Amino acid sequence: MDGDLRHPQFTLGAAALGELMPMFLWLDPGCLIRAAGPTLQKLMGDGALGAHLTEVFVLRRPHALQHAQDLLRAQRLRMNLRATPGTGFKGIAVPLSSAGGVLLNLSFGYAVREAVRDHGLSDTDFAATDLAIELLYLAEAKAAVMGEIAKMAARLRGAKARAEEQAMTDALTGLGNRRAMEVGLERLLAEGRDFALLHLDLDFFKQVNDTLGHAAGDHVLTRVAEVLRTSVRGGDLVARVGGDEFVILLSGVRDTAPIRRVGALILDKMTAPIRFEGKPCRVAVSIGAVLSADRGGAGAERLLADADSALYASKRAGRARLTFLPADGSPETLAVGKLPR
Template identity: 50%
Template sequence: MTMAARVPQHALTLDGAALDRLMPMHLWLDGQGIITSVGPTLRKLLPEGGGLGQVVSTVFALRRPGGPATLAQLRARGRSRLHLALNSDPTLVLRGLAQPTLGDGLLVNLSFGIWVTEAVRRYGLTVADFAATDLTVEMLYLVEAKSAVMDELRSLNLRLHGAKAAAEEQALSDTLTGLRNRRALELRLQSLLQNGQNFGLMHLDLDYFKQVNDSFGHAAGDAVLRRVATILGEETRATDLVARVGGDEFVLVFPDLADSARLAQIGHRIIERLVEPIDFEGQSCRISASIGMTFSTLYSQPLIETLHADADEALYQSKRGGRGRLTMHGADAARHGATP
């Protein structure tokens, strides 16, 4: 003879504190649909009073199925998923299950579902607001860890970007004067030619610089070079390029400036400023500058090598003509007033 196993049925009684610990998001309704108990975490989401003593439909809207959250509808959804929205915050939708209780009441256990991170942010929730057995706690730890990792990755990316920018800047700069170097010069000239942009090119060489080094030492020579860099920066536009390409050799590029008279005016002003004595530790260092220049518009097909060669030849004409002078390449140099 066999007998079917019988499962004993016991009424379980919980005090309010125990219920709050087990289900901090619970909602307890009596037989008339009046809210009689609200979990401590759920209370943080509701207006003052937590909805106690109110009909459930005045506090919550039933999203699935739609319509007012009446007791009958909640009972009908028992043991299946509920979607409840707060009337005070309709954008926050809670998930849950309803369980009928003695006395025709209803116990609803709610959770945030995918809204948990937004709820934590919006209502300032912490781990203490969730049941210890709730997997949401582990998820929050993962979210926090991910956030920390992402913050660190963003910080690392910014540092790497900054280091890359600094390295690129260093690779294109002259360490002594802070001017552009030969690499930066060639890149700019290539860009101007590729874009078909007109420009003026000026080669500048310091006169008597060797005497400064011989008389006062290399520290004085370095100070003079830095002063020359400052003057060249002051006499050119922000869009112009000034490069140091050798010990006392400089190249200046003037985008969109193909007017020989205008460029000659700039060159003469630079020469006038560089003949002024430069003080180094009480010693007066004297130099001058010789300049040769050319323009991209002088060539039907301008090439970097040709432009450099012609500007360099004009520079040495200035040297041979007595130094401290400016010479423009081309047969029209005298007509344009480029040679003083």
């Protein structure tokens, strides 16, 4: 049979061999390509039949090729297509006794994923018994599943973070709530960092609710929250801890100068009128402040109680002012604002 590849035991035609080995190469003794499996023909393109092996492939093993016997001595072959994208192959060579040439059986090895992508291959381009494409599909399916799991985990982390943020956010003002203040205070204490604690309370807020209604009161609270937020640094904590009560934690503060500066800024901004539906909302703010540095490792309860005492010292002194309470001294007024008219 013309073109048959003959072995001592049987005769097999090139077409039948292609069914079993879609990437075989039949080389004559001079290493000219006489036949190829259908998948390999697809990859090599027109003109490969009759060409020398080295005209179509770059040999990696063996490096030099004089005649077909060099391929047999190499045992395990490595080569790449010369044409872009330079697909790589591994393979073995066996002698063909009657033809005097060699038969190469090639595969993609670990590069099968890239080869399938680069050449648009499908399962019909592989032998029916070859598990490579099935394993590739499994790998792709696993990657897809893992990708979805990763996306789901990211969504869950995002949902958890949003839930935690909402759990520590005051819904009306967008500031931290009492829980956020407690967590922030405990963190500063645990880290041993110096800080200032300011306790603020609105003056005459009840009259706003009584005369203009709770919508006006909510409007005042949101405006005050904006004043507080814009009066401190980005890393400082501002929290609404009650109806019209707020707490500010100033991290890294060891003396009263930053307290005086922030308090004066807040009192100055509070002189601007707050209007609701054209009507003035006459409020002021009283502030009490303490330093953690002069309290010898006092806990959260002591600091909050002392700041509360300083706050009420401001109210007793006439409101609209900032009072600092040392650990072992009398209340000291640091800044005075204006009462509403």
